Amino acid sequence: MSEISRAVRAYLATEHDRAIVAHTPEEMLTALGRVARAGSPEAVLRDYVGLHLATAPRLTARGYVGRQFSSVLPAAAALDALTAMAPQPASFFEVGPLPNAADKLIQREFQALLGWPEEAGRMITTTGGSLANLTALLAARNTRVGGSWKAGLAASGRRSAVALGADAHYSLDRAIGVLGLGTDQIVRLPLDARRRICPEGARRALDRARAEGLEVFCLVASAGSTSTGAIDPLADLAQLCAERGIWCHVDGAHAGAFLVSDRLRPRLAGIERVDSFCIDAHKTLFVPASCTLLFYRDRQAAGAAFAQKAAYVFSDPGGEIDVFESGGVNFECTKRPAILNLWLAWAMYGRGLFERKLDHLVQMTVLAAAMLRSQPDFTVHNDPDANILCFSHCPPGLPQAGRGAFQTELHAALLRDGRFFLSKTVLDGEPVLRLVVMNHALTRADLAALIDGIRRIAAQQISPPPLSLAI
C-alpha cells in the first residue's frame, strides 16, 4: 500500500509536460492484459497503478483546460478509501448515520447563503448532475402532471411539455425522453447574444407552445451552460414561471457552486426563488465524482419524485428517521456517501477554500478572453459568465469556409500532442475550441503558453514538418 502512496505522491508532485496522452482502445486492452499477467497479486497492483497514472489526464498540468473535473483534497481521497473499507451507505440512516447527518449540515450552509429559512427547503445528494436533473424533472412531472405516476401518461390525454434553453445539457433532453413525455414536447427557448435564455423570447415561446396545445409544466434554466458557461437570467425566469404556475429548475451542475463565493453569488441572483436546482460538488469543490447536491425550495416537493415505500428498507413513513434519511427521495438504493467528502473539506478549511478557487478560475477565464481578443488570429465566442471560454484560431491565410473544420483538426492535433488539453463544442453549427479553467494554480504565464502552443501546433497542421529520413 505504501508503494501506491509513494507513486501517487510522486505523480502529484511532478510538473507534467503533457496534460493528456491519447490512446486507442486496442492499446488499452493490450496494456490491461499485460498487467493481468504480471504474476503475484502485488505485482498486478503495482503495475496497474503505474498504468493508471500513465493514462489518466493530468489535472495539475499547466495545459489542462479540457474537462469539468479538477483536483481533489488528499483528505477526500483518503476518505474514499475509508468509506470503501468501512461503508456507510447513504440512503438509509440505520447503516449510514453520518452521511444523512452531513446532508443536513451542508444543506444548512447553503440555505444560509440562499437566505432560505432553516426549515424551508430540502437538499439531497445524488450521483451526478444528470441524475439530479432527472430527479428534479420527475418531481416536477409528478407534481404538475396529475396521475402521471400511477395512471401513467398515456391516460393523461395531454401534451405535457418542458421548456429548455437551446444550450441545455444533453441530460435534460434525455430526461424528457426517459420520463415518457416525448422529446417532441421540448419547447426550445431562444438565446440572446450572450447565449443566455432571453426572457422575452421565452415568454413568446411559451405563448406559442400554448397556442399549439402544449402544456408546459417545467422550465429549465442553466447556470451555466455546458458549452459556454452562460448563466441564464434566473430572476426573470423565476418570475415568468411563478406567473404561469410552471416549475422552474436550474441546472447549476457547473456554476451553481458560485453560491459559495461572495463575489460570484450575485451572478445567480434569483436562484433562491426557483423550485429546484442542482450543483455538482465534484466539478470545482475539491471532492471526487460523483457528488451532486439537489435542492428543493419546498421541502415537501422532494417527496414527490418517488411515491412508494418498501418494507425491508425504509423506516416508518413520516417518522423521525424517515424524514432524515434520503432513500425515499433519491434514485439510489445503496448509495456511496459522497457528501462526507464535501462536509469534511468544509469542516477542515471552511467556505473560503472553495471561494478562493472559484474566484481564481473565473478571473483567469476573463483574463484568457482578454488575452485571446488581443490576438488577431483568435476569435472569442463568448463573454465568460463562468470559467468556460469558446474560441477559434484562424491562422493567416485560412479560407473563411474552412474555419470550422480547421478547429476540429486542430483539436485532434492538440490531443495527439498532449501538452494542451482543450475540449471542443459546436456553436450555431460551427465547431469551436473550448477552454475550461479548472486548475486553481493556473497563471497568466500558463495562458500565454497555451496561446503560443495552440498557434505553433496549428502552424504544423498547415505545413507539417518535413519527414526525417533517419528512422
Add this chain to the structure above:
Amino acid sequence: MSEISRAVRAYLATEHDRAIVAHTPEEMLTALGRVARAGSPEAVLRDYVGLHLATAPRLTARGYVGRQFSSVLPAAAALDALTAMAPQPASFFEVGPLPNAADKLIQREFQALLGWPEEAGRMITTTGGSLANLTALLAARNTRVGGSWKAGLAASGRRSAVALGADAHYSLDRAIGVLGLGTDQIVRLPLDARRRICPEGARRALDRARAEGLEVFCLVASAGSTSTGAIDPLADLAQLCAERGIWCHVDGAHAGAFLVSDRLRPRLAGIERVDSFCIDAHKTLFVPASCTLLFYRDRQAAGAAFAQKAAYVFSDPGGEIDVFESGGVNFECTKRPAILNLWLAWAMYGRGLFERKLDHLVQMTVLAAAMLRSQPDFTVHNDPDANILCFSHCPPGLPQAGRGAFQTELHAALLRDGRFFLSKTVLDGEPVLRLVVMNHALTRADLAALIDGIRRIAAQQISPPPLSLAI
C-alpha cells in the same frame, strides 16, 4: 494519512463485539458539529475518522447478517483513493481509457460463463442496481413501445404494461412510475410456495392482462428477490417471453453474481436467454459500492436506452471509440470508474476468489436454515435459493396473534443491543426477521451464537431485567 491507515487497520483487525451501534439523528448532528470544531484541519480529519469507524456497521463482526453489502479488498479501497486523486471518468474514452477497456474485459469473462459468442452482447457498468433496472426497462420501452422516446407515451394511445413478480425490488415499481408507464400498468405475477414466479400463473396473468387491454412488453424476473433471495425459474420465463415477444429482464442485483461459481451457476439456468440482466458487484464481489453490471444479449439493444448525442462530449457516432465508450448507453455523464475495482480484483486473484466466497455464503445459509428448523421456537419461512433466510422467533407462550408484532419488537431490541445485526421484511403481510450471510468468515459456531443471542434478547423483551437501583 498514515494515522488514518493505522486507524483503519486497527479497526479491521478488531474482533467487534457489536455488529451495529444505533444512533439518533440528533446524536449524529451533534457529533459532526463537535468534529468540525476540533481545531486544525488535521485534528478535524483525525476526529472524523474516529467517529466514522465508531458509527459504521461492522461488516467483519460475527453478528453481521443484516444488509446486502460486505467487506472489500484492501486493494479496492486503495484504488478508490487512486481514482479520486487521478480520475479516469468512465463515460468517455478520451479521459477514461482504462475503465472503458476494463468494461470490455469483464464483459468477456462473463460472456464466456454465459456461453455467449464474444461479439454478441454488451455490458455496461452503472451506479447501482436501481439505475441498472431503470436503464434496462428504458431500453425495453424504447424498443417495444414505438415512439415512446420521441412522440411520448401520451401519443401512444396504448396501455403499455410491465409484469413483475410479487416480490420484485422496489426499484422496479419505481422504474415504471419514472418511465411514465404508470404503476397501474403493473401486472403482478403470482409466486409459488418457494416465492418464485410460477410460470403457469404468469402465463395466465399475461392472458388476463391482454384481455383487459394491457400490452405487456416487458417481464422482470428476480435472481434473487430482495426479501428471500428466491431465484425465479429463468428458463421457463425466458421461454414464455420469447413466445410472446416480450422483453425479459432479470434483476440479478443480488444473486446474478452466482455466474462466477461453477456450483451455483446452474441456479441461474436460462439467464443466458433473457434480453437483459444486472449484477451488483458491490454486494458480494469484494468491491465498494456502487458497481453494477448490466448485460444485454443483443449488443445493439444497449443503444436503445438513449437516443441522442451531444457535440461537446460524445465521439463520432458509430466510430471506433463511440462503440467502445459508455457515455451514450448509461445514465451517468461523469461516472466513477467502479469497474476498475472489479477488474483489479479479478486480475489479482482470479474468479476463484469470488467463487469461494459465494459458495461459502450459500452453504452457511443452508446450514442456518437447518439449524433454525431444528429449534422448536423458530420458524423458517423460505428454502434458501441464495444467501438470504427469513424466519421468526416465537418463544413459548407467545400468543399466535402477537407473533408478527413480536418480530418487529425483537428486531428493534436486536438493533439496540447491537451484537446481532439482522434486517426485517414483510412476507404475506407478516413481519419476519431476515438474515443475509455476507461475511465470508462466518462459521457454524457464529450461527449457533446468533440463534442463542436472539433467544436471550427475546427473553428480555418478554420479561425485562429488573432495573438496578444503583445509578
